[in-house]
Amino acid sequence: MAKKTPFYDKHVAAGGKMVEFAGYELPVQFRGIIPEHRRVRSTVGVFDVSHMGRLEVSDGEAEPWLNHLTTNDVTALATNQAQYSVLCYPDGGIIDDLVVYRLADRFLLVVNGANSTRDFAWLRQHASPGVKLENVTEETAQLAVQGPKAEAVLARLSSVDLSAIAFYWSLEGEIAGVPALISRTGYTGEDGFELYFARENAAEVWDALFEAGRAEEIEPIGLGARDTLRMEMKYALYGNDIDQTTNPLEAGLGFVVKLDKPEGFVGDNALRRVNEERPRRRLVCLEMDGAGIPRPHHEIYAGAEKVGAVTSGTMSPSLNKGIALAYVARRHAKADSALEMDIRGRRLPATVVRPPFYKQGSRK
Amino acid sequence: MPNIPADLKYTKTHEWVRVEGDVATSGITDFAQQELSDIVYVEVTTLNATVKCEDPIGTIEAVKAVTDYYAAVSGEVIEANESLKDEAQKCNQDPYGKGWIVKIRLSDPSELDGLLDAAAYTDLVARSEHH
Secondary structure: OOEEOOOHHHHHHOOOEEEEEOOEEEEEEOOOHHHHHHHHHHOOEEEEOOOOEEEEEEOOOHHHHHHHHEOOOHHHOOOOEEEEEEEEOOOOOEEEEEEEEEOOOOEEEEEOHHHHHHHHHHHHHOOOOOOEEEEOOOOEEEEEEEOOOHHHHHHOOEOOOHHHOOOOEEEEEEEOOEEEEEEOOOOOOOOEEEEEEEHHHHHHHHHHHHHHOHHHOOEEOOHHHHHHHHHHOOOOOEOOOEOOOOOOOOOOOHHHOOOOOOOOOOOHHHHHHHHHHOOOEEEEEEEEOOOOOOOOOOEEEEOOEEEEEEEEEEEEOOOOEEEEEEEEEHHHOOOOOEEEEEEOOEEEEEEEEOOOOOOOOOOO | OOOOOOOOEEOOOOEEEEEEOOEEEEEEOHHHHHHHOOEEEEEEOOOOOEEOOOOEEEEEEEOOOEEEEEOOOOEEEEEEOHHHHOOOOHHHHOOOOOOOOEEEEEOOHHHHHHOEOHHHHHHHHHHHHOO
């Protein structure tokens, strides 16, 4: 039986088409994927991301412990700063991608909803006396308010000066009188914030946001548009573009893998080897030259040779053409490489392009 | 509940059929367009070909999914809706009108008796909605 997020009734009332995702009943769309996508690119939309896993890590040894389990450098984080990071197995395969926040008295880890049980078990397996771990997913709510007008709308409800929060930083304050962690983060390529607060305040925060954003025609946004928005930015999705059979270097996440951390981390030896030998394949952006919409598992060819496969594909509502994220053999992974996509038996031309697909995002 | 006009015939694969003389116009139903959502591309691969009832005769691509489009009746595909090339969203906005997909000249009018009427199709949709 799928769980309900604290916004379930709001989604149903707003006409959300509910589906099961990551063990929760969530809206795949409200008005339609394309209009919702455009709403976020043009003004502001609200995503219920309460299905994401939220884990708190505290006590004296929390910092070195996390630094050992994640690929990015936790010691570089200042209080209230956030960082994108990866949890790896010893063989370099990806357990999950996550955001790590350093708060005044604890760390907050935000992980993929579909992985949170497995992540938590993995962290528990590495339990250490000086580290306290708490899964706070069920007692908290999480919303993403995204779009070029997100700050203007949220400022009407915020007790703190939002302009003081830089990209990937956070502040604890109040939204509509409700204590909340407010961070300038997101998964859309637009400016925007994520809000973390107690589950029992869900309805009042939701209602206040929709009231405050009326002039900007604020709308709820479903999982469908969340997916098309992230794909236009080449943001990886666990289960599609990354998983335990892929490593962060071939996935283009080398910028969060700090191989020179003095104490090392789980997976570092394997990733050092990948780095020295260079990845055999890379996650690239492919744009269709003409018609055709790529879908996951479509094969990619250079002449007669199969050189890769699609991991995520869609019609891009912003570019109005088919786009794909795909693993492609390294020698064909350079920008401007001309390849062919096998779309249900037809070979259609596609070109490797530099990320992101959508370059006009308001992200700061 | 999706719109299911009483004067049309339907298939189990969610096509509708309107017969005028010996020509059947067809498209996808309101239920089908709601399920697919955001249709961006409609392609009929069988223009001027002779097709059999239930043959795949084209594809419909939505943002999230692709599906085959089937011949509701047997005959010659005499016309495909050209305007869908630029405005495939007509299948979402007006599935029984401007969103029509093909016209087929019937080779066997007796097939029409095998199609669902609105009441039978309503039952089919009700079962689909409850999985």
